[in-house]
Amino acid sequence: NQAGSNPVIVLTKADTAEDSGMFQAQAEALQRDLPVIALNGRSADSVSLLRPWCGVGQTVALVGSSGVGKSTLVNTMTGPESDAKQKTGTIREYDAQGRHTTTARSLHAIAGGGWVIDTPGIRTLYVSDVADGIDTLFAEITELAPLCRFRDCTHAHEPGCAVQAAVASGALVADRLERWRNLLAENRDRTPIVSGPRGNKIVRKKKY
Secondary structure: OOOOOOOOEEEOOHHHOOOHHHHHHHHHOOOOOOOEEEOOOOOOHHHHHOHHHOOOOOEEEEOOOOOOOHHHHHHHHHOOOOOOOOOOOOEOOOOOOEOOOOOOOEEEEOOOOOEEEEOOOOOOOOOOOOHHHHHHHOHHHHHHHHHOOOOOOOOOOOOOOHHHHHHHHOOOOHHHHHHHHHHHHHHHHHOEEEEOOOOEEEEOOOOO
16 A cells, blocks of 8 residues: 555455355455455456556556465466566475466566566565554554544554454454554564654564
């Protein structure tokens, strides 16, 4: 959100799930009005499902763990006539993890317009300096916060907390509030702070 991109969650290998709708509903709950597309990355139908983000003048970047089907989807999006096919791999049986087949970022023309960027698989994704993005991601909490009795309410134990009241009434899921706390704490710990006369940035270090 904060980077100015339009996030879209793509659930690949939907054809292998007994109930892909259940996973789609879980992903849609992550953010209000978040587009979630469930597809079979090998099927030509996936191109039409992703067309709203893949038109002329548009660029999409596929980001995810190894083995989730990014390169397979790229090959489908670029069309059968493309000479630059991405190498694909399989999931390891002993730990259900994907093999690293893509080792560098690459840009490919999408059949019919637009561009797609294939990226290597990621193991862990951290956040830093994304306070505004968190506000957007948890819009329901952001909208409730001004209704709290105290302006610096942490939504944990203060009386008159509108967020806690929403949890108590069932209007806000408690797990959602917990995820907000965890992401806020990670962002605080990893965001550089300005310190010293030269404005040097340092990162808070966790104490274990």
